[in-house]
Amino acid sequence: MKFAVIVFPGSNCDVDCYYAVKDGLGEEVEYVWHQEKNLSKYDVIMLPGGFSYGDYLRAGAIARFSPVMEAVREEAEKGKFIIGICNGFQILTEAGLLPGALRKNEGLKFICKTVSIIVENDETPFTTRLKKGQEILLPIAHGEGNYYVDDKTLKELKENNQIVFRYKENINGSVERIAGVINKKGNVLGMMPHPERAYDSLLGNTDGLYILGSIVDNFVKGGV
Amino acid sequence: MNKIWRELGLTDEEYEKIISILGREPNITELGMYSVMWSEHCSYKNSKPLLKYLPTKGERVIQGPGENAGVLDIGDNLAVVMKIESHNHPSAIEPYQGAATGVGGIIRDIFTMGARPIALLDSLRFGIPDDKRTKYLIENVVAGIADYGNCIGIPTVGGDTYFEESYKGNPLVNAMCVGIVEKDKIKKGIAKGIGNPVMVVGATTGRDGIGGASFASQELSEESEEKRPSVQVGDPFMEKLLLEACLELFETDAVVAIQDMGAAGLTSSSCEMASRGGVGMEIDLDKVPLREEGMTPYEIMLSESQERMLVVVKKGKEEDVQKIFKKWGLNAATIGKITDDGMIRVIKDGKIVAEVPAKSLTEDAPQYVREEEVPKWQEEVKKLDINEVKPPEDMNKVLKDVISSLNIASKEWIYSQYDYMVRTDTVITPGMDAAVVRIKGTRKAIALTTDCNGRYCYLDPYIGSQIAVAEAARNLCMVGAKPIGVTDCLNFGNPEKKEIYWQLKNSIFGIAKACETFQIPVVSGNVSLYNENEGEAIYPTPVIGMAGLIEDVSKICTMDFKKERDVIIILGENKGEIGGSEYLKVCFGMVKGQPPQIDLEKEKRLQELVLKLIDEGLINSSHDISEGGFAAALVESAISGKKGAKISLQTSLRADIELFSESQSRALITVSPEKVDEVLKIAYEHQVPAQKVGVVEGKDIVIDVNGKRIIDLPLEVLEESWRGRIKWEMERN
Numbered sequence: 012m013k014f015a016v017i018v019f020p021g022s023n024c025d026v027d028c029y030y031a032v033k034d035g036l037g038e039e040v041e042y043v044w045h046q047e048k049n050l051s052k053y054d055v056i057m058l059p060g061g062f063s064y065g066d067y068l069r070a071g072a073i074a075r076f077s078p079v080m081e082a083v084r085e086e087a088e089k090g091k092f093i094i095g096i097c098n099g100f101q102i103l104t105e106a107g108l109l110p111g112a113l114r115k116n117e118g119l120k121f122i123c124k125t126v127s128i129i130v131e132n133d134e135t136p137f138t139t140r141l142k143k144g145q146e147i148l149l150p151i152a153h154g155e156g157n158y159y160v161d162d163k164t165l166k167e168l169k170e171n172n173q174i175v176f177r178y179k180e181n182i183n184g185s186v187e188r189i190a191g192v193i194n195k196k197g198n199v200l201g202m203m204p205h206p207e208r209a210y211d212s213l214l215g216n217t218d219g220l221y222i223l224g225s226i227v228d229n230f231v232k233g234g235v
Numbered sequence: 236m237n238k239i240w241r242e243l244g245l246t247d248e249e250y251e252k253i254i255s256i257l258g259r260e261p262n263i264t265e266l267g268m269y270s271v272m273w274s275e276h277c278s279y280k281n282s283k284p285l286l287k288y289l290p291t292k293g294e295r296v297i298q299g300p301g302e303n304a305g306v307l308d309i310g311d312n313l314a315v316v317m318k319i320e321s322h323n324h325p326s327a328i329e330p331y332q333g334a335a336t337g338v339g340g341i342i343r344d345i346f347t348m349g350a351r352p353i354a355l356l357d358s359l360r361f362g363i364p365d366d367k368r369t370k371y372l373i374e375n376v377v378a379g380i381a382d383y384g385n386c387i388g389i390p391t392v393g394g395d396t397y398f399e400e401s402y403k404g405n406p407l408v409n410a411m412c413v414g415i416v417e418k419d420k421i422k423k424g425i426a427k428g429i430g431n432p433v434m435v436v437g438a439t440t441g442r443d444g445i446g447g448a449s450f451a452s453q454e455l456s457e458e459s460e461e462k463r464p465s466v467q468v469g470d471p472f473m474e475k476l477l478l479e480a481c482l483e484l485f486e487t488d489a490v491v492a493i494q495d496m497g498a499a500g501l502t503s504s505s506c507e508m509a510s511r512g513g514v515g516m517e518i519d520l521d522k523v524p525l526r527e528e529g530m531t532p533y534e535i536m537l538s539e540s541q542e543r544m545l546v547v548v549k550k551g552k553e554e555d556v557q558k559i560f561k562k563w564g565l566n567a568a569t570i571g572k573i574t575d576d577g578m579i580r581v582i583k584d585g586k587i588v589a590e591v592p593a594k595s596l597t598e599d600a601p602q603y604v605r606e607e608e609v610p611k612w613q614e615e616v617k618k619l620d621i622n623e624v625k626p627p628e629d630m631n632k633v634l635k636d637v638i639s640s641l642n643i644a645s646k647e648w649i650y651s652q653y654d655y656m657v658r659t660d661t662v663i664t665p666g667m668d669a670a671v672v673r674i675k676g677t678r679k680a681i682a683l684t685t686d687c688n689g690r691y692c693y694l695d696p697y698i699g700s701q702i703a704v705a706e707a708a709r710n711l712c713m714v715g716a717k718p719i720g721v722t723d724c725l726n727f728g729n730p731e732k733k734e735i736y737w738q739l740k741n742s743i744f745g746i747a748k749a750c751e752t753f754q755i756p757v758v759s760g761n762v763s764l765y766n767e768n769e770g771e772a773i774y775p776t777p778v779i780g781m782a783g784l785i786e787d788v789s790k791i792c793t794m795d796f797k798k799e800r801d802v803i804i805i806l807g808e809n810k811g812e813i814g815g816s817e818y819l820k821v822c823f824g825m826v827k828g829q830p831p832q833i834d835l836e837k838e839k840r841l842q843e844l845v846l847k848l849i850d851e852g853l854i855n856s857s858h859d860i861s862e863g864g865f866a867a868a869l870v871e872s873a874i875s876g877k878k879g880a881k882i883s884l885q886t887s888l889r890a891d892i893e894l895f896s897e898s899q900s901r902a903l904i905t906v907s908p909e910k911v912d913e914v915l916k917i918a919y920e921h922q923v924p925a926q927k928v929g930v931v932e933g934k935d936i937v938i939d940v941n942g943k944r945i946i947d948l949p950l951e952v953l954e955e956s957w958r959g960r961i962k963w964e965m966e967r968n
Contacts, residue, residue: 021472023387024657026659031659062388065470066472152385
């Protein structure tokens with residue numbers, strides 16, 4: 012199977028995604044420049060972290076207009092697996108592919124550390140290697156990770172089992188400590204923590220492979 | 236012109252020298268060019284005669300001082316590129332932009348050499364954060380570094396931070412960047428090829444930062460606030476694009492020479508490249524993409540707008556360059572060409588507006604050997620009668636106070652604002668003896684550190700500077716890396732004052748002696764003088780940035796205790812030295828005494844021993860013993876390993892001195908019980924004293940001295956004070 016890592020001007024975890032797939036999963040992966048309009052040859056699309064367009068306006072607010080985003084939307088509709096991490100999550104919310112928005116962290120500071128994440132939904136194609144309630148460790152590195160949804164949408168998220176990850180502790184002020192959500196259809200995941208930074212035991216943590224590995228397992232089984 | 240040169244920071248003698256070079260009076264543009272190029276910041280006119288004492292050669296050295304950055308061979312056709320630079324003055328008056336552009340500038344120095352930047356470090360010095368201004372400086376310097384480094388996606392993996400009253404009005408912000416390049420792809424700033432086009436690439440040129448280099452070469456005072464427009468404004472997104480575009484450009488064969496447009500902007504990049512290549516350069520200012528209208532030649536030549544590069548391109552390759560920069564949405568404009576007459580010729584509206592010999596701006600800059608004098612207070616501050624220092628009753632409290640002192644407490648509040656993991660190469664993250672960054676696709680890794688105890692240098696610049704080098708090297712050895720190169724940032728006061736020049740000279744001699752003994756060359760660096768506020772100089776602070784090489788990244792060691800029942804061993808000798816110590820400052824408010832002595836040969840033996848023990852896999856943890864002495868090192872290893880320790884010391888020293896002496900050339904290691912004999916034997920062979928002092932055990936720190944219980948505290952309590960201090964300090968009113 013073949014992964015695409017979308018590169019926006021200002022993406023900087025593109026390298027992290029690339030090596031997590033190549034060395035962590037042993038799967039094929041390519042960088043795809045944001046001007047690309049056709050993503051049909053890829054099986055999984057990754058929107059990496061970083062500061063697309065400097066994030067000077069609002070994180071992800073400009074990147075959503077990149078030509079590649081139309082192709083991302085098309086592939087999402089086809090049911091392909093799409094994962095947005097950190098800035099990628101922000102772009103997916105800005106593009107309307109995922110509900111909610113990401114605000115500045117409650118403490119107004121960038122936070123880089125490894126934190127405990129609780130699995131809320133183990134039935135998504137991204138979490139089948141995990142168990143509901145399981146606690147894993149993942150790095151976070153963001154200044155705008157404070158997830159917000161209004162009450163009505165929150166209710167819907169719960170009804171549809173769309174909350175996939177929560178922080179164990181309140182890290183950044185996110186509503187109900189939400190760290191990652193999935194779309195209704197179940198093929199587009201957005202999360203602030205970085206599974207792609209936890210793929211190599213040399214770096215002291217391989218918990219990210221639960222998530223990236225689940226994608227591989229479920230693709231073999233035929234996708235959504 | 237009414238002695239306008241004085242306002243630009245030139246002396247009357249320097250002005251006369253310009254007239255004799257040109258054979259006429261310079262015009263305002265030319266005068267501006269000389270004023271920035273002959274400033275201390277660009278010319279090193281006060282420090283150059285001293286810097287030649289530093290050892291700069293070695294078998295790994297591919298590029299020593301004089302280029303944008305130093306380059307060291309690490310085998311496998313790879314090289315490490317490294318440099319440190321100060322941004323002290325800008326950060327003092329505009330901390331956020333000052334610090335941010337410091338980071339941006341040093342990153343450009345690295346990728347200019349053709350290297351991919353892989354790590355950043357920051358060496359910071361602030362006053363005590365008990366007033367609003369100091370907190371504002373800390374808050375914004377850290378945010379400036381964070382926002383720039385995080386956005387551009389280069390991990391900030393380490394550094395050091397000290398808080399001392401002497402830095403209150405003049406904080407130090409030294410940024411270091413390290414990159415990796417394939418040896419055959421190294422780029423240099425040597426202009427060549429008559430007729431080759433000169434291009435400016437990256438951002439547009441505006442009015443920001445004009446005269447920044449001159450401003451950096453003056454003392455700070457109340458009027459400095461007016462120099463705020465001299466501070467540049469950073470755009471990390473622009474620099475990220477510039478970085479990627481340049482690295483893509485280097486994959487082609489279009490580039491002849493390239494240089495960052497940092498301090499003194501277009502002036503320095505043009506004359507330095509031309510001067511190195513022995514050629515001239517003609518520049519047409521009408522072709523420089525400008526940010527605003529009506530800019531004068533003076534402003535364009537002196538602008539320090541960030542995120543720009545000057546590139547000499549092979550004739551006919553201009554379009555290839557433009558194509559790459561267009562992809563990244565950046566400017567690439569041909570603004571001139573290489574000439575054969577050695578002149579920098581600047582044209583505007585078809586007329587020559589400046590015409591000066593390139594070398595006169597660089598090589599002909601004046602050099603000064605200043606007068607020196609031992610400061611009158613020097614002998615006085617070295618005096619310390621140990622009997623005046625009464626040992627405190629409650630040693631538990633002392634331990635808590637020492638490990639939660641600002642200089643020893645966890646710097647997590649700072650480094651958790653930096654993305655230290657991006658690029659997924661950071662094997663050892665901040666807070667340990669040294670950071671370790673692996674090189675993907677190889678077994679190699681690079682260890683990095685910055686060190687300097689300014690207090691020691693204040694008490695004795697010669698010894699303090701040797702210690703700075705020794706400690707940096709020791710920190711690298713603690714993680715299993717062999718030190719290979721130094722980049723130094725010499726932060727001092729006004730060298731025109733005899734006492735300051737004496738400090739500078741002795742400090743450089745100290746660095747030279749230590750580097751020679753350890754055979755670690757200085758490959759790049761920066762000098763920052765005039766670090767004074769209202770006439771008061773900072774502590775002499777020669778920050779040592781050092782890189783070490785790890786051949787096999789699977790063999791590294793860290794400082795955290797690993798296993799219960801592991802035996803704790805102290806390597807090296809405690810000579811009972813509390814002069815200049817953290818203990819003396821924290822518990823008695825004293826900054827005095829002789830700093831610890833340093834025997835460089837002993838230090839070398841200790842470092843070789845630790846490297847051998849790590850290489851043979853004989854030890855489970857290793858930690859440098861430095862500020863706060865054995866006790867602080869013990870607590871740090873215990874906290875990071877989440878395990879307590881039971882210690883029993885036999886000593887002829889007073890208990891407080893035994894615990895908090897900062898004697899050099901020592902390390903705290905832990906060893907599996909079955910390997911202790913072998914470790915002791917190897918230590919003996921290296922002529923390094925080794926003493927079993929206890930075991931890793933439980934959840935408390937328990938220390939007996941000569942059979943008497945001195946310390947008994949839950950690790951949890953110590954951790955809370957150590958981890959929370961700086962956050963608490965920054966958040967309280």
